[in-house]
Amino acid sequence: KNEVEQSPQNLTAQEGEFITINCSYSVGISALHWLQQHPGGGIVSLFMLSSGKKKHGRLIATINIQEKHSSLHITASHPRDSAVYICAVTDTDKLIFGTGTRLQVFP
Amino acid sequence: GAVVSQHPSRVICKSGTSVKIECRSLDFQATTMFWYRQFPKQSLMLMATSNEGSKATYEQGVEKDKFLINHASLTLSTLTVTSAHPEDSSFYICSARRQGGFLDEQFFGPGTRLTVL
Numbered sequence: 001k002n003e004v005e006q007s008p009q010n011l012t013a014q015e016g017e018f019i020t021i022n023c024s025y026s027v028g029i030s031a032l033h034w035l036q037q038h039p040g041g042g043i044v045s046l047f048m049l050s051s052g053k054k055k056h057g058r059l060i061a062t063i064n065i066q067e068k069h070s071s072l073h074i075t076a077s078h079p080r081d082s083a084v085y086i087c088a089v090t091d092t093d094k095l096i097f098g099t100g101t102r103l104q105v106f107p
Numbered sequence: 108g109a110v111v112s113q114h115p116s117r118v119i120c121k122s123g124t125s126v127k128i129e130c131r132s133l134d135f136q137a138t139t140m141f142w143y144r145q146f147p148k149q150s151l152m153l154m155a156t157s158n159e160g161s162k163a164t165y166e167q168g169v170e171k172d173k174f175l176i177n178h179a180s181l182t183l184s185t186l187t188v189t190s191a192h193p194e195d196s197s198f199y200i201c202s203a204r205r206q207g208g209f210l211d212e213q214f215f216g217p218g219t220r221l222t223v224l
Contacts, residue, residue, distance in 0.1 A: 041198045
């Protein structure tokens, strides 16, 4: 079993839909990251959080430390949100990556 | 702020040649840089951790003589794939930890796609 599990693996949505991607982890962590990887591979760090909730534009990330679970929400999704979203946790000073969720948003 | 660049973004080479990939922190000093490899449709895998001025620490299964890492300054780390073979074709990504920043925080470069013919 992977230490970081994401669901769903693949997700398609119509433009404007509300999207949720989930991440569960089994190790003790000091922080959790949400990363976005566009086709072509470049990675952008969206959020780093260790508790509570963060919001940036249409993106919201939450974490529940007790349940070892985090969610990434995208409101009013847009085709340009199409990408792979990766959850990663920091265990000591190393990142442990989930396998990613491939999101496609259709106009 | 906190921009990391990689050069080149894409490289195609013949089998047996060596390829150098640069990772630079453009607007901050990076005490630690990380090198990752990502095969198609797979997750990122940490290859090695490099600290400025000291030898890199390689993950299990990564050949240090094949993947030479040099972290000569607080803004530059290089990864050299020596005698590259087709199985080394992959997407190589670096990240950097900012000096004085949170231990948990890493800033990612855009990646380098290596194709070995």
